[in-house]
Amino acid sequence: MDMIQEITDMKLGIIYSPESTGFRLWAPGAEAVSLMLYEDEGKYDSSGMVQDHHGGIEVTMNMQDQGVWSAAVSGDLSGKFYMYKIYRENGRFNYAVDPYAAAVSANGCRGAIVNPVLCCPEGWENDQRPPFVQPTDAVLYELHVRDFSISPDSGMRYKGKFKAFTECGLRDEFGNSLGIDHLVELGITHVHLLPIFDFKTVNELTSSPVWDAEGEYNWGYDPQHYNVPEGSYATDPRKPEVRITECKEMIQALHQKGIRVIMDVVYNHTYTVEDGPFEQVVPGYFYRRDSSGRLSNGSGVGNELASEKPMVRKYIKDSLRYWAEEYHIDGFRFDLMALIDVETITEIVQELRCEVDPGLLIYGEPWTGGDSPLQNKTFKGTQRGKGFAVFNDHFRHAIKGDNDGGGKGFATGETWYEGAVAEGMLGSIHDFALEASETVNYVTVHDNLNLWDKVMISMGKWHEAGFIHMENGRPADGAYIVEKVTAADPYRTIQVQDALASEAVKRCLLANGIVLLSQGIPLIHAGDEFLRSKFGDHNSYRSGDAVNAIPWSLKQRFKEVHAYYCGLISLRRNHPAFRMNSREQIERHMEIIRCSDQVVAYRLSDCANGDPWKQIVVIVNGNLQASKVELPPTPYSWNIVVNERLAGNEIISTTDHADVTVPGLSLMVLYEDHDRLKQNLVKVQVEYERTDHQYSGWNLWVWGTGVKDGRIDFTHMEKGRAQAVIYAAADVEKIGCIVRLNDWEAREWEQDRYIIVPDHRQTVQVKVSSGKESALSDVITGKAS
Incomplete structure (x- = not known):
């Protein structure tokens, strides 16, 4: 069966029309296949499953080329359910749900036949993807559907459901926007949704529509039916059309707000093999095996899909295309992308970008969960x-340290990470990326400790915060989770009236500030903007609402933090210099100007990427104490738009100094104001005398002026001496100076010299004579006037 060629030009699954419905199933090893039609969803047992599939109308299917079985049934079958009855040798048979099913009954027990026209919200035909130019224009926001709205303080009616995203105009008692309006206010461009396809481990018939501290919960990385929305997110999972319509309503609502939608996809494994979507149809084909014939376990959950096989590759590509076309999904994040071969990923990118939408974002985790025999891992x-991007764990580690422990990085207090942070801020183009559009920069996501908890643990505050040791979604000591959460106080270290004064808050803002001010594609985790905690749970995939629900009351409590995030995102989105895409652009316009002593600073020059600001400086200070950083020389003032308390596009303050003091654990962003020359510049007049009176080619090389460094030419002669003028910022104390011939053909003095600038003087006169070593001093004393 490994020699099977991909059936590239055939649509599998069902082809519905009111007049008739066609059915196609690829089952090359079957002796015979029948279509089973049912009037209802079947009888559910106490576990929420339908075990008995007898009693349907059996329709014989015909064998076509390459293992495809087909049948056509006249009449309108909308509202009916179906299964396939697959016969094996010796009269054995089993029932299977169509792997290509686009609609299912509750808990995915049977496939459902629906009229697509009845599964679209009003105006769906006019739904438009928001404009999007290049990957680095994105600001991604990773979010779980249930977490978003399930909290009692969310203000949303449809708690835990797709429809919660359709609720507009919601505000808390203090006037803060909630729900989808909060996302708009924050300024993100894409919502990255954890899996929304039908997954296995939540019983859709009993899933609570209200906050449930210890109820069934899952992130959704346990696939059951890849082409169907998850029923627990629908208001009525027993009606197949409802989950489809409401999923589209969510996407439509986000599009109307200018936000694109990324779908988290899990094509590397299924929840189980025996009762998964493939094994009952084509035994032994869809899963990867090792050299001994055993199921390989590179996913860490017991199986891997064999993406390198033609029909597995076709299935993945067909599934992605279906979501992109039918649901208007705007991009895909691949779980454990390394378990999918490079050829498959490359074909996915090329085909979706060329045939669906050139703005689709494709990215994923470039690692596995264990050993795999796959040769060409991604x-x-x-x-x-x-044309696709990968998560940047190098940068992540440099910023925060390890994922679940107290290990530290640049923002959490470790030294010697300046170089790795600088490399990440450059878009990792000298590490693993060819272009900045290939790196997704982030600090934390759903996996591992979230940002607030990681910072607190790195500071040794586990017990002070009352964090909870969790095992299998429950407190390890057997206590009731609500009691534990109620007793915890993750924010005990924060001053009530001044959150931004907290060391932990500063470290959080520093960490995600680095991400948002770096070249590449930034991603932040839902709730980071108001210090969401998961009470120390580093793997909350089934820990329930008490741990996972987004507590919207934190928005009012930490308004300054939220405003800071909004400002940074606005700055990034309004200034293309932070969103360069190509290596050539970055190498031409971006320069690291400081990378030492827990300080990283860079300059963006020459209106980078068409930015209206000609020169921008970004400084990140990882020290507890303030650090002085020298600014690039310019005759213009510097406007500060980001400091330790405020962030955005508006001018906070202006400086004419040659350097700036950056408070500890903070960011600073400045831009050169071409409408304002520096005030109180010091004019240094230099006279140069040569005994041979040959001045052709001689010039000054200066540094430390704060205005203009480099070559300064002698502009005129007077009384046999060449004269030049150097301008310095008012706070400059000394200027480096060398008299040289052309480009270093010769020079005066073997040692560098410095012009000492007296305090509070606007004009300084200096006389230099050829061949004189100034009494072998390393300074030239200026005469003030």
Whole structure:
């Protein structure tokens, strides 16, 4: 069966029309296949499953080429359910749900036949993807559907449901926007939704529509039916059309607010093999095996899909295309992308971008969960030049340290990470990426400790915050989770009236500030903007609402933090210099100007990427104490738009100094104001005398002026001496100076010299004579006037 060729030009699954419905199933090893039609969803047992599939109308299917079985049934079948009855040798048979099913009954027990026209919200035909130019224009926001709205303080009616995203105009008692309006206010461009396809481990018939501290919960990385929305997110999972319509309503609502939608996809494994979507149809084909014939376990959950096989590759591509076309999904994040071969990923990118939408974002995790026999894994580096991006764990580690422990990085207090942070801020183009559009920069996501908890643990505050040791979604000591959460106080270290004064808050803002001010594609985790905590739970995939629900009351409590995030995102979105895409652009316009002593600073020059600001400086200070940083020389003032308390596009203050003091654990962003020359510049007049009176080619090389460094030419002669003028910022104490011939053909003095600038003087006169070593001093004393 491994020699099977991909059936590229055939649509599998069902083809519905009111007049008749066609059915196609690829089952090459079957002796015979029948279509089973049912009037209802079947009888559910106490576990929420339908075990008995007898009693349907059996329709014989015909064998076509390459293992495809087909049947056509006249009449309108909308509202009916179906299964396939697959016969094996010796009269054995089993029932299977169509792997290509686009609609299912509750808990995915049977496939459902629906009229697509009845599964679209009003105006769906006019739904438009928001404009999007290039990957680095994105600001991603990773979010779980249930977490978004399930909290009692969310203000949303449709708690835990797709429809919660359709609720507009919601505000808390203090006037703060909630729900989808909060996302608009924050300024993100894409919502990255954790899996919304039908997954296995939540019983859709009993899933609570209200906050449930210890109820069934899952992130959704346990696939059951890849082409159907999850029923627990629908208001009525027993009606197949409802989950489809409401999922589209969510996407439509986000599009209307200018936000694109990324779908988290899990094509690397299924929840189980035996009762998964494939094994009952084509035994032994869809899963990867090791050299001994055993199921490989690179996913860490017991199986891997064999993406390199033609019909597995076709299934993945068909599924993605279906979501992109039918649901208007705007991009895909691949779970454990390394378990999908590079050829498959490359074909996905090329086909979706060319045939669906050139703005689709494709990215994923470039690692596995264990060993795999797959040869051409999609690791970091394989994405170079192929149009997709990968998560940047190098940068993540440099910023925060390890994922679940007290290990530290630049923002959490460790030294010697300046170089790795600088590399990440450059878009990792000298690490694994060819272009900045190939790196997704982030600090934390749903996996592992979230940002607030990681910072607190790195500071040794586990017990002070009352964090909870969790095992299998419950407190390890057997206590009731609500009691534990109620007793916890993750924010005990924060001053009530001044959150931004907290060391932990500063470290959080520093960490995600670095992400948002770096080249590449930034991603932040839902709730980071108001210090969401998961009470120390580093793997909350089934920990329930008490741990996972987004507590919207934190928005009022930490308004200054939220405003800071809004400001940084607005700055990034309004200034293309922070969103360069190509290596050539970055190498031409971006320069690291400081990378030492827990300080990283860079300059964006020459209106980078068409930015209206000609020169921008970004400084990140990882020290507890303030640090002085020298600014690039310019005759213009510097406007500060980001400091330790405020962020955005508006001018906070202006400085004419040659350097700036950056408070500890903070960011600073400045831009050169071409409408304002520096005030109180010091004019240094230099006279140069040569005994041979040969001045052709001689010039000054200066540094430390704060205005203009580099070559300064002698502009005129007077009384046999060449004269030049150097301008310095008012706070400059000394200027480096060398007299040289052309480009270093010769120079006066073997040692560098410095012009000492007296305090509070606007004009300084200096006389230099050829061949004189100024009494072998390393300074030239200026005469003030």
